[in-house]
Amino acid sequence: MTPLVYAWPGREALGAALVDALGGEPGRLELRRFPDGESYVRLASAPAGRHVVLACGLERPDDKCTGIYFAAATARELGARSVGLVAPYLAYMRQDARFRDGEAIASRAFARWLSSSVDWLVTLDPHLHRHASLDEVYSIPTRTVSSAAVIGRWIATNVPAALVVGPDAESAQWAGAIATAAGCPHVVLEKTRRGDRDVEVHLPALDRWRGRTPVLIDDIISTAQTMATAALGLRETGLASPLCIGVHALFADGAMSALDAAGVVRVVTCNSIVHATNGIDVLPAVATETAQMLAAFAASH
Ligand code: R5P
Numbered sequence: 001m002t003p004l005v006y007a008w009p010g011r012e013a014l015g016a017a018l019v020d021a022l023g024g025e026p027g028r029l030e031l032r033r034f035p036d037g038e039s040y041v042r043l044a045s046a047p048a049g050r051h052v053v054l055a056c057g058l059e060r061p062d063d064k065c066t067g068i069y070f071a072a073a074t075a076r077e078l079g080a081r082s083v084g085l086v087a088p089y090l091a092y093m094r095q096d097a098r099f100r101d102g103e104a105i106a107s108r109a110f111a112r113w114l115s116s117s118v119d120w121l122v123t124l125d126p127h128l129h130r131h132a133s134l135d136e137v138y139s140i141p142t143r144t145v146s147s148a149a150v151i152g153r154w155i156a157t158n159v160p161a162a163l164v165v166g167p168d169a170e171s172a173q174w175a176g177a178i179a180t181a182a183g184c185p186h187v188v189l190e191k192t193r194r195g196d197r198d199v200e201v202h203l204p205a206l207d208r209w210r211g212r213t214p215v216l217i218d219d220i221i222s223t224a225q226t227m228a229t230a231a232l233g234l235r236e237t238g239l240a241s242p243l244c245i246g247v248h249a250l251f252a253d254g255a256m257s258a259l260d261a262a263g264v265v266r267v268v269t270c271n272s273i274v275h276a277t278n279g280i281d282v283l284p285a286v287a288t289e290t291a292q293m294l295a296a297f298a299a300s301h
Pocket residue numbers: 094127168170171196199218219220221222223224225226227
């Protein structure tokens with residue numbers, strides 16, 4: 001039987017890409033809130049005997065986790081052969097250590113919960129900093145898709161004489177791979193975070209890169225303080241005003257105004273999260289990896 005893909009509202013494009021790549025069928029999913037705020041979930045297409053794929057990004061995760069849990073549990077109860085989650089953005093990866101006594105290590109707790117809810121997971125560029133891979137925290141099979149090649153192609157096509165700039169040490173992994181794919185040089189800055197909306201960025205000597213267009217790259221744009229502070233620093237060195245590319249467009253309140261105020265000429269993001277700045281299509285890569293994940297999972301179960 002062909003896989004059944006249940007796409008969350010707003011994630012129809014992801015659902016369609018998955019149906020296409022898996023040779024699957026769209027499943028009908030009913031989601032709503034009761035008047036008291038509790039979640040109602042109905043799998044209106046029967047999952048019995050089918051490999052089930054839930055297509056739901058994990059941005060704003062607290063709004064979605066109950067629905068994912070109920071949908072996965074219901075699919076299992078009704079006889080699904082397997083239940084996988086395709087979440088192009090994977091939440092709770094940044095709180096990956098206990099920085100102060102008593103803090104939740106959200107990356108671990110969330111991974112334990114998700115690993116008990118679904119059979120496999122596909123995601124794109126998870127924020128891996130203190131965890132070397134998802135296998136450190138997830139006990140189910142996972143696959144991670146990299147956006148580097150597609151972002152590199154976008155830069156090569158759209159930005160002549162680019163200089164890829166990673167704003168902090170964590171971004172070195174993406175900046176290097178993207179610069180290689182774009183065929184341009186890259187530099188990495190140093191960031192100190194003092195609070196949710198308070199960061200300081202230190203720049204190395206950049207004189208030799210005058211004449212190039214800086215392209216700031218980060219995996220996540222949330223408050224945009226990282227990008228905005230780095231952009232201001234770059235402009236102060238006399239480099240051209242930068243473009244910003246973010247993989248995951250979380251965009252907390254005030255993020256866009258912060259980037260405007262920092263003199264960023266253009267902001268482009270991948271469509272791992274649906275946002276007005278989306279300009280780089282990563283869904284085909286996510287769908288292809290999902291097809292490989294499901295084929296491997298089905299062969300071994
Ligand atoms: C953290 O190190 C991430 O790679 C990003 O730099 C960070 O999440 C961006 O957050 P914000 O936009 O709030 O500065």
